[in-house]
Amino acid sequence: xxxxxxxxxxxxxxxxxxxxxxxxxxxxxxxxxxxxxxxxxxxxxxxxxxxxxxxxxxxxxxxxxxxxxxxxxxxxxxxxxxxxxxxxxxxxxxxxxxxxxxxxxxxxxxxxxxxxxxxxxxxxxxxxxxxxxxxxxxxxxxxxxxxxxxxxxxxxxxxxxxxxxxxxxxxxxxxxxxxxxxxxxxxxxxxxxxxxxxxxxxxxxxxxxxxxxxxxxxxxxxxxxxxxxxxxxxxxxxxxxxxxxxxxxxxxxxxxxxxxxxxxxxxxxxxxxxxxxxxxxxxxxxxxxxxxxxxxxxxxxxxxxxxxxxxxxxxxxxxxxxxxxxxxxxxxxxxxxxxxxxxxxxxxxxxxxxxxxxxxxxxxxxxxxxxxxxxxxxxxxxxxxxxxxxxxxxxxxxxxxxxx
Amino acid sequence: xxxxxxxxxxxxxxxxxxxxxxxxxxxxxxxxxxxxxxxxxxxxxxxxxxxxxxxxxxxxxxxxxxxxxxxxxxxxxxxxxxxxxxxxxxxxxxxxxxxxxxxxxxxxxxxxxxxxxxxxxxxxxxxxxxxxxxxxxxxxxxxxxxxxxxxxxxxxxxxxxxxxxxxxxxxxxxxxxxxxxxxxxxxxxxxxxxxxxxxxxxxxxxxxxxxxxxxxxxxxxxxxxxxxxxxxxxxxxxxxxxxxxxxxxxx
Ligand SMILES: Nc1ncnc2c1ncn2[C@@H]1O[C@H](COP(=O)(O)OP(=O)(O)OP(=O)(O)O)[C@@H](O)[C@H]1O
Ligand SMILES: [Mg+2]
Numbered sequence: 001x002x003x004x005x006x007x008x009x010x011x012x013x014x015x016x017x018x019x020x021x022x023x024x025x026x027x028x029x030x031x032x033x034x035x036x037x038x039x040x041x042x043x044x045x046x047x048x049x050x051x052x053x054x055x056x057x058x059x060x061x062x063x064x065x066x067x068x069x070x071x072x073x074x075x076x077x078x079x080x081x082x083x084x085x086x087x088x089x090x091x092x093x094x095x096x097x098x099x100x101x102x103x104x105x106x107x108x109x110x111x112x113x114x115x116x117x118x119x120x121x122x123x124x125x126x127x128x129x130x131x132x133x134x135x136x137x138x139x140x141x142x143x144x145x146x147x148x149x150x151x152x153x154x155x156x157x158x159x160x161x162x163x164x165x166x167x168x169x170x171x172x173x174x175x176x177x178x179x180x181x182x183x184x185x186x187x188x189x190x191x192x193x194x195x196x197x198x199x200x201x202x203x204x205x206x207x208x209x210x211x212x213x214x215x216x217x218x219x220x221x222x223x224x225x226x227x228x229x230x231x232x233x234x235x236x237x238x239x240x241x242x243x244x245x246x247x248x249x250x251x252x253x254x255x256x257x258x259x260x261x262x263x264x265x266x267x268x269x270x271x272x273x274x275x276x277x278x279x280x281x282x283x284x285x286x287x288x289x290x291x292x293x294x295x296x297x298x299x300x301x302x303x304x305x306x307x308x309x310x311x312x313x314x315x316x317x318x319x320x321x322x323x324x325x326x327x328x329x330x331x332x333x334x335x336x337x338x339x340x341x342x343x344x345x346x347x348x349x350x351x352x353x354x355x356x357x358x359x360x361x362x363x364x365x366x367x368x369x370x371x372x373x374x375x376x377x378x379x380x381x382x383x384x385x386x387x388x389x390x391x392x393x394x395x396x397x398x399x400x401x402x403x404x
Numbered sequence: 405x406x407x408x409x410x411x412x413x414x415x416x417x418x419x420x421x422x423x424x425x426x427x428x429x430x431x432x433x434x435x436x437x438x439x440x441x442x443x444x445x446x447x448x449x450x451x452x453x454x455x456x457x458x459x460x461x462x463x464x465x466x467x468x469x470x471x472x473x474x475x476x477x478x479x480x481x482x483x484x485x486x487x488x489x490x491x492x493x494x495x496x497x498x499x500x501x502x503x504x505x506x507x508x509x510x511x512x513x514x515x516x517x518x519x520x521x522x523x524x525x526x527x528x529x530x531x532x533x534x535x536x537x538x539x540x541x542x543x544x545x546x547x548x549x550x551x552x553x554x555x556x557x558x559x560x561x562x563x564x565x566x567x568x569x570x571x572x573x574x575x576x577x578x579x580x581x582x583x584x585x586x587x588x589x590x591x592x593x594x595x596x597x598x599x600x601x602x603x604x605x606x607x608x609x610x611x612x613x614x615x616x617x618x619x620x621x622x623x624x625x626x627x628x629x630x631x632x633x634x635x636x637x638x639x640x641x642x643x644x645x646x647x648x649x650x651x652x653x654x655x
Binding site for chain 2: 003215224227231237239241
C-alpha cells in the first residue's frame with residue numbers, strides 16, 4: 001500500500017480481510033444450537049462494531065498519541081447524528097450529504113471546544129471537555145428543541161421538505177439507491193450468514209479510516225503528537241509550539257466521532273440527545289484503554305469487546321441460565337444460576353467492570369499487550385524453527401510496545 | 405556588543421533574591437563559562453534567557469533583539485538552544501526520533517501539518533539526524549528507547565538534539581554531570597570542535613573545573629545571585645574573591 005512499509009501493509013491486509021469476513025467470523029455456531037446466542041454476526045451489531053471502531057480510533061488519535069484525555073467526545077457523536085438527520089429532512093434519504101455535513105459540523109464544533117479546552121492540560125482539560133459535553137447535552141435536550149426536537153429526538157416526518165426525493169426514491173436511508181437495510185442471507189448447513197449492505201457500507205468507511213489512521217501514526221505529525229505526550233516542555237524549547245498540534249489532533253478526533261455519529265444515523269435515521277450523554281463519552285475512554293491506548297488495533301478491539309458485552313451478555317437472563325444448568329440436580333442448578341445471575345443480563349456492566357480492572361492492573365497496555373505476550377510465548381516455544389528475516393526481528397526489538 | 409547582552413536583571417522568589425543586578429555580555433563565537441556554588445542562581449539566569457522565567461527588572465538582548473516576553477519556542481527560533489540540568493528528552497521515543505524532531509522544528513518553523521507523509525520518506529531529515537548521532541557516537545543506539553539510556557547518554561542525546569538545530573547560542577547547564585571521565589573528555593572535544601567549526605557561541609554552567617578551563621575563553625563567577633568577577637581563565641584561577649566564594653576562606 002502507498003505510504004506503508006511491508007509489515008504495515010501485511011497488517012492492513014489482515015484488517016481488511018477480517019472486517020470483510022466479519023459475517024462469517026462472528027457466526028461460528030450453527031442456528032438453533034445452545035451456543036447460537038453467542039453469535040454476533042447480525043447486521044445491527046456488526047454495524048456497531050465498525051462504527052464504534054471509528055469512534056474509538058479517532059479518540060485514540062487524541063488520547064493515545066497526545067495523552068490529552070477528553071471526557072466529552074460523545075458531543076461530537078451527537079452533532080454528527082443531528083447533522084445527518086437534518087440532511088434527510090431537507091434533502092432526502094441519501095446518506096452522502098449527511099455524512100459530509102456531519103464531518104464538517106463536528107470539526108467546527110471541535111475547533112471551538114478544543115481552542116478553549118486545550119488552554120489547560122491534565123485533569124483540567126478533562127473537566128473542561130466534560131463540561132462542554134454536558135452543556136451540549138442539556139442544550140440538545142431542552143433549549144435547542146427547534147433544532148434537536150428535544151426529548152423525542154430528531155426524526156424524519158412525512159411533511160419534511162426532502163427536496164431531492166423523487167417518486168421512485170427509497171423511503172429509507174440509502175447510498176445512491178442501495179438501501180442500508182437490504183440484506184442477503186446465505187444458508188450453509190445449519191449456519192445462516194447475513195450480508196447487509198449497511199454493514200458493508202460502514203465497513204468500507206471503517207477500512208478507509210483505518211488506513212488514514214495508520215498513515216497519521218506513521219507520519220511526522222504523528223511523531224509530533226507522541227512528542228507532546230512524552231515531554232511538552234522539551235518540545236517548546238525545541239522551537240515547536242505544541243498548541244497547533246494538539247488542536248489539530250483534537251479536531252481530527254472530533255471529526256472521526258462526527259463521522260461515527262453520522263454513520264449511526266445512516267443505519268437508523270434517528271438522533272437523540274442521549275447520544276451526547278456523559279456515559280457515552282466514558283464508554284469510548286473505556287474502549288480505548290481496554291484495547292490499548294496508543295496502539296492502532298487496540299481501540300477497535302476495545303470497541304468490539306464492549307459492544308459485544310453490551311449486546312450479548314445482556315441477553316443472558318435466568319431462563320437461559322436454567323437451560324444451561326438443567327442437567328444438574330435441582331438444588332445445584334439454582335445455586336449456579338444464583339451465582340452467575342449478577343454477572344449477566346442486566347448485570348453485564350459488572351462483568352465488564354471486573355474485566356476492565358483486570359486489564360488495567362495486569363495488562364496496562366490493554367488487550368493488545370495481552371495478545372503480544374501470548375504471541376511472545378509461542379514464539380519462544382518454537383525458537384528452533386527458522387524465523388522471519390533479521391530485519392523484522394530488529395524491528396520488533398525496537399518497538400516492544402506501541403507498534404500495533 | 406556581544407551576541408547576548410544581559411543588563412541589570414533581578415529576580416526574586418518570595419523573600420529570596422535569586423538574581424541581583426546581573427550584567428553579562430557573551431561575545432560571538434566564544435565559550436563563556438558561568439561558575440559559582442550551589443544555589444548561586446546560575447540555572448535561574450538561564451531560565452530568564454529562554455523564556456522559562458521573566459525577570460522582575462532588566463533586559464535580555466540576543467543578536468540585537470529583546471527576548472523578554474517571547475514564548476520559549478519563539479526564543480528557540482531566534483537561535484537559542486538549551487541543554488537542561490536534568491536531561492529533558494522525549495523519553496517515550498527512540499533515540500533517532502528524538503533527534504528528528506528538532507530537525508523538523510528547524511525546517512518547518514513552529515507548525516506544519518504533515519500527517520500523510522511517512523517518517524521514512526523524509527530522507528533529508530533522516531540523514532541529518534543520523535549524521536548528528538554519528539557525531540556524538542550514538543549511531544549504534546539509534547533505535548533504542550531513549551528513556552532507557554544511561555544518564556550520560558541522555559545528556560549526550562540532549563546535546564545532539566540542540567546541536568542539530570545549529571543554534572547561534574547554545575546554553576549548557578552542567579553538560580557533563582553524571583558522565584564517566586572518558587565521556588567527559590569526549591564531550592569536551594565535541595564542544596571544542598563545534599565551537600570552532602560551526603561557529604556556535606556557547607554559554608556553559610559547570611562545576612567540573614577541568615571542563616571549564618579546557619573550554620572557556622571567559623568566565624563569570626556568580627555568588628548569591630550577583631556576578632563577583634568576570635575575566636579570562638588564567639586570571640580567575642588565582643582570584644582571591646573566587647577562592648573566597650568557593651572555599652569559604654576569610655578574605
Ligand atoms: N522556581 C523557583 N521558585 C522558588 N525558588 C527558586 C526557583 N528556582 C530557583 N529557586 C531558588 O533560587 C536559588 C538559585 O537557584 P538555581 O537553581 O538558579 O541555582 P544554581 O546556581 O543553578 O545551583 P546548582 O549548582 O545547584 O544547580 C536557589 O536558592 C533556589 O532554591
Ligand atoms: Mg542549576
